[in-house]
Amino acid sequence: MNNTEKTAATPQGAGKPYTVEELLTLMGPEFQRQKDVMRQCIAGLTEYAAQLAVQGQEEQLPRLRRVCVEMAEFWGLAEEDTPEGVRNMAEQYGSAFDRAVSTARGAGCAPGLGEQAVQNALAGLELYARELRANDEGLEDWAVECEILADDLEEFAARSGPEELEAAEQQADSGPGMGMSP
Numbered sequence: 605m606n607n608t609e610k611t612a613a614t615p616q617g618a619g620k621p622y623t624v625e626e627l628l629t630l631m632g633p634e635f636q637r638q639k640d641v642m643r644q645c646i647a648g649l650t651e652y653a654a655q656l657a658v659q660g661q662e663e664q665l666p667r668l669r670r671v672c673v674e675m676a677e678f679w680g681l682a683e684e685d686t687p688e689g690v691r692n693m694a695e696q697y698g699s700a701f702d703r704a705v706s707t708a709r710g711a712g713c714a715p716g717l718g719e720q721a722v723q724n725a726l727a728g729l730e731l732y733a734r735e736l737r738a739n740d741e742g743l744e745d746w747a748v749e750c751e752i753l754a755d756d757l758e759e760f761a762a763r764s765g766p767e768e769l770e771a772a773e774q775q776a777d778s779g780p781g782m783g784m785s786p
Contacts, residue, residue, distance in 0.1 A: 638731060642679045645728020646672045648721035650701050652757055654708035655717050664756070669701045671753060674746075675732055722761045729754040 622630075653668045673694050676682075682693035708714035733750035736743040 638735075639679050639681060641724070641731055642675055642728050643681060644724035645732070646675055646681075646697060648717075648723075648725030648728070649753075649757075650704045651715065651717050651721050652725060652760065653701060654704045654714035655760070657705045657708045658712065658714045665705060667749075668753070669698060671749070672701050673698050675728070678732070678735075717761065717764065719761075722757060725757055726754050729757075 649668055649672050653665055656662070656664055656668075676693055676697045677690065681697070682689040684692070704714075729750045733747040733754075736747040736750070
């Protein structure tokens with residue numbers, strides 16, 4: 605077996621040798637799905653931040669912004685896989701977050717945080733925490749922070765009530781948002 609081959613259980617059968625390229629081909633669709641989950645999570649967390657800004661709960665905003673940018677970095681959501689692309693990505697996600705919060709503050713209101721946005725954010729936070737733990741035991745603090753953030757979001761959504769979440773879903777379906785996606 606050469607350096608580019610490994611042996612592992614694959615969907616085609618246990619112990620079949622595969623190349624790194626074959627492994628990447630097998631993993632590609634799942635990784636792309638996970639990246640999509642993270643993009644939706646970041647959008648949901650940004651909507652949550654806009655709601656917090658309108659309610660004057662500013663203390664959570666820096667943490668939310670940092671988590672959104674670091675999620676994007678961890679999952680490689682850059683359009684270009686270059687150092688400049690990564691820098692641009694961090695600026696892009698940070699700027700989208702800042703615009704959403706600023707727009708909500710300026711308007712004195714924000715689009716409602718819909719149930720789907722809450723679910724997207726929770727799914728992404730769970731996936732992120734799981735991957736942090738799987739990649740490095742030293743990242744346990746970050747995984748715990750994701751769990752705390754998820755608890756805060758669930759509490760916020762519960763206070764908002766199902767009627768408000770449903771109305772927000774209808775609003776999201778009927779028109780454009782505040783430009784929260786990068």
